[in-house]
Amino acid sequence: MDGLMQPRPLTIAHILERAERLFAHKTVVTAGTERLTYADVCGNARRLATALAALGVPAGARVGTFAGNSRRHLEVYLGAPVTKRVLHSINIRLSAEHLEYIVNHAEDDVVFVDRGLLPRIWPSAGRLPSVRYWVVLPDGTGTAIPADPRVLDYDELIAGAEPFTGSFEDTFALADENLAAGLCYTSGTTGPPKGVLYSHRSTVLHCLGTLAAGLVGLCESDVVLPIVPMFHANAWGLPYGAMMAGASLVLPGSSAEPAHLLRLMETERVTVAGAVPTVWTSLAPGLGAHDLSATRFLLGGGSAVPAALSETYRAAVGVPITHSWGMTEISPVGVIGGTRTQHRDAPEADRVAVRAAQGQPLPLVNVRIVDVETGRELPRDGRAVGELQVAGPWVAGGYFRVPAGESFTRDGWLRTGDLATIDADGYLRLVDRIKDLIKSGGEWISSVELEGAIASHPDVVEVAVVARPDPRWVERPVAYVALRAGSTATAEELLRHIAPMVAKWWLPDEFVFLAALPKTGTGKLSKLALRDSARIA
Template sequence: MPRELDGLMQPRPLTIAHVLERAERLFAHKHVVTAGGERLTYGEVAGNVRRLATALDSLGVPVGARVATFASNSRRHLELYLGVPATKRVLHSINIRLSAEHLEYIVTHAEDDVVFVDRGLLPRIWPSADRLPGVRHWVVLPDGTDEPIPADPRISHYDDLIAAEPFEGSFEDTFTLADEHLASGLCYTSGTTGRPKGVLYSHRSTILHCLGTLAAGLIGLCESDVVLPIVPMFHANAWGLPYGAVMAGASLVLPGASADPAHLLGLMEAERVTVAGAVPTVWASLAPHLHDHELSATRFLLGGGSAVAPALSETYRAAIGVPITHSWGMTEISPVGAIGGTRTQHRDATDDELVAVRAAQGQPLPLVNLRIVDVETGRELPRDGQAVGELQVAGPWVAGGYFRVAGDGSFTGDGWLRTGDLATLDAEGYLRLVDRMKDLIKSGGEWISSVELEAAISSHPGVAEVAVIGRPDPRWMERPVAYVVLRDGSAATADELLDHITPMVAKWWLPDDFVFLPTLPKTGTGKLAKNTLRDSARIA
């Protein structure tokens, strides 16, 4: 009787060490540019990674130990991205905008052994040092600032550390892992609704996600690209862009800590950047300055973290010929799960139809499975583009649990991740987010999508940013309120905005109030902090 037959392929593990070795052997001539003008080749970066491996050994950092980074996007941070996991330790990138309470919680929870910190960021973390007794070493990364460094025996300097540690071992002995399922990275969720939770990536999941960023027709990173991760490297592996660029042999441009539009657009122009990724609030800040820069090299702009308003994406398409491409993901998904954009079936679509397609979060990457289920019954819903349910996801780079957290209800009995997003899926697999379950507004027993209402308001040419929340109401339970930041020079009024959106949405969706602010509150990753707005609405 026939039986299952094993293949005869080599069982070589998928590990980040391969990314390092490939860059050193094939792309040693390609460049990594850091803000301030520093330009190193991949060959030089790989040499530094080898010396870093020896330095970690000299510091006595055990295999499996968590090595934290508190740093912006730089060449030295990239060396830690490669060297820490490749030497069998775990890279723990920490959000530099965390409150002291959350910062101390996650460093303690992760049991970090050593922290690498940008010199300019020392004042944000050093006051917590004595409350973090598990951290044995603090290593300062030069970043062009002259922030005073405390005289403390626990502190060392990155460049001095690796300069004093020549690499004398073999690549195979130092960087070879036998098990691709070993942990490679640790990133904590934002903690906006409770304690931050740790997502523990494996070498296997990281490499498979990395290959997903190379998939043609999606992001499609390739050797000829020049990649600018504006998204912070402390946030979910910078959407996988650093690993993907190094794997592909693309040049990298790392912008440091500044989000100044002139700085970012200047880098894009000077370095001929082809691919860049950022959250919508950053893209919105750059939009008024697009015509001041020559950006003809750009082929792909990635937006994520929250919905990209169609009007914002179309602004870029009109100005430079490249729209902002939607993506969808989470820290728990490494983080990219779906990529938007048009496909061959849209060649004959009208302009309005194309705008609608580009407004979707897109199709899942290869190996990622999506489904929507009824929130109350758990029954899977049809993929007809109409049924709205909770989005659930499964795949080889999707978390199956949280670090040191027992079952918290985030996973189904059959192993799918509950995302907390409400969405539709159509027959072609296109994902369209309706809203976060926590951001839906229930008014008079009916649901209002804050995402759709924000898209309508942001289509007004005078609006720079908008956030819609539900404000408690004694009659209707909740009513929508729009918080708006106007573009420079705009004098749009509440009545004007109301007239603008009235033809676009149901009458009972119209906001009860428009609140004009100079800026909107943001989370540590640049997303709109709706919790802050909800708190202020309850107090008002």
């Protein structure tokens, strides 16, 4: 027997129309210099809807964006999917080779690009045959605009369009909640980038996950700052989540300078912010010079947040950095950390250890660990280490236009490539990426644990541990370290610091000191580049 409930689809159209009906007065601030309301932003998205139709962009077409975090980018976030087109956010830090591969593979029909980013993408325009129009988003820069009939000005395009006046929700039928809404490509560190194609249903359910109380818990009183780029897995769902909750948004624009971000957090009274650990590390020296008392939740993801860094924020701001874990394939958030009621009376050292874990899965997300060799599910005892697998309604079930290969199990779970433990309370703790484990003398060394020990030294800003081939032991760990300005710390001092924390045979054979460690296009530390360096050395 079926239930008798209304078959209303889950679509991004509801997020837009909820925001303009209930929270029209709430604000979207860009770079601290521009302030619009949700009514303004949604109105522009309605104009964009008719503009896309006038340009002949068909339903299902990919609408590329090559832009930073701004309200114009947010308008495309809304205007493309609510008109049954597919938002394709493109990483602005890609090499020309990967950029051209991704745009051609997606067959983007139109690309919206920040004016200041034109020099980065325009040289590739002749090798991107599917792109019929380039829409330039004004960003305050004076970058020259090519004299080409395919190049349009966003503000002029919007000003010349009449707004769509109907209900976007009413244009969707029941089956339409499974229509593609967004497309984001993986980083491509182990092969060509792969496209993850989000549906309206998966996006709305992930959005609701960000509203879950006791986790991120976005609510109407929040002021949300997505420092994580909007080109990276929907900025971890924070823009859509803020609009659904009715929270105000603060978008940093194109600058990630620590002084700029801290000033925004202070002046806009930001309550929730999300960024990768390298960004939180860059902000740490300036914490004492700013009033961040409005802050209630700081989200870290993309790579492990060192416990020492999280505790630095807890001491300076009163709020630790809360771990999250996810992947592009998981929309991207699957697990959120932090303490729960059972930890209230625990010793502080135990609470620090809990905060250092990745955390518990969000509602509707299931995780398990399995033996890498046999595929047998392992116990949740906090000791067994296995490959992490995940399933849920906002987890990818395949890749866009490429075979899934070995990325999924026979019963449909996503194979993450991460090694982890899960304890009796359901807390996930990452041990390492399978490819990042170091096998020395037949025994495994966790690069993540070793990095955490080194990062606890007060002078260490960034650290990455990789394997170096060794004729006797097969592999040995090498630590690449960036120190705080003015530090005189030596390899011997770092060895003395970590010696009580790890097994003797885990100690790195060498410390390589760099001014800054190489990053991927999403701001993570690039172990691929460091592994190449270690093999050559």
